[in-house]
Amino acid sequence: MSGAALPTVAKAGKTAFAEAMLFTHRGLSGPAILQVSSYWRPGSPISLDLAPDRDATGHLLAMKRDRPRAQPATILAEMLPARLATALAAQELPTLPMAEIGDAPLRMLGAMLNGWTLVPDGSEGYAKAEVTAGGVDTSCLSSRTMEAKSVPGLHVIGEAVDVTGWLGGYNFQWAWASGRAAGEAV
Ligand SMILES: Cc1cc2nc3c(=O)[nH]c(=O)nc-3n(C[C@H](O)[C@H](O)[C@H](O)COP(=O)(O)OP(=O)(O)OC[C@H]3O[C@@H](n4cnc5c(N)ncnc54)[C@H](O)[C@@H]3O)c2cc1C
Numbered sequence: 001m002s003g004a005a006l007p008t009v010a011k012a013g014k015t016a017f018a019e020a021m022l023f024t025h026r027g028l029s030g031p032a033i034l035q036v037s038s039y040w041r042p043g044s045p046i047s048l049d050l051a052p053d054r055d056a057t058g059h060l061l062a063m064k065r066d067r068p069r070a071q072p073a074t075i076l077a078e079m080l081p082a083r084l085a086t087a088l089a090a091q092e093l094p095t096l097p098m099a100e101i102g103d104a105p106l107r108m109l110g111a112m113l114n115g116w117t118l119v120p121d122g123s124e125g126y127a128k129a130e131v132t133a134g135g136v137d138t139s140c141l142s143s144r145t146m147e148a149k150s151v152p153g154l155h156v157i158g159e160a161v162d163v164t165g166w167l168g169g170y171n172f173q174w175a176w177a178s179g180r181a182a183g184e185a186v
Helices: 031-037 056-066 072-077 082-092 103-114 170-185
Strands: 005-012 015-023 046-049 116-118
Touching: 005 031, 015 031, 056 072, 056 103, 072 082, 082 103
Parallel strands: none
Antiparallel strands: 005 015, 005 046, 046 116
């Protein structure tokens, strides 16, 4: 599956990101996964909607009715990258034309496409992380000068502070803005 990419809605808890997802040789990556990883905690599930903006079950049942002779992999390849479609069809459905497949497996596959829930067995850790997602508590710092309230003369900025931005430049912005505030105060 490595290299296959698709739009997805990735969700951890109540936080969701509609962005691209990428299968890699080691697991899942891409903007949606990187974003949601900041909200993921070890042992908890994430859910992935692989057919965003579409009721996958309704679509599969409609295709069974409208295109009874089509192979499921063909139908799935219209919604998903071809390699993913082939793999899912082989794993989840019998090799039969759509008309001969029961509604139940189509419903199960449709539910999975709109809400694939899995518990990641880990992240790549700090070696690959884009942001530390932790640091000095903001309540211990002056928001104007970034000076530590209990240690006069010590200023804490950027990644060293417990401030985490979404992807898209917010972490650079935070590093530069907090650095400038501290520099001006010094
Ligand atoms: C792969 C990757 C991609 C990223 N992409 C984005 C992005 O697209 N958009 C975005 O907003 N953010 C991105 N980030 C996050 C962003 O780079 C950081 O949030 C930002 O650089 C933090 O700035 P900083 O000055 O706090 O820390 P850093 O940039 O880490 O600077 C700390 C500096 O201190 C030096 N240092 C460490 N220890 C010592 C020491 N003992 N003595 C002297 N120097 C020392 C380090 O060498 C380093 O140069 C990305 C991060 C990574 C790793």
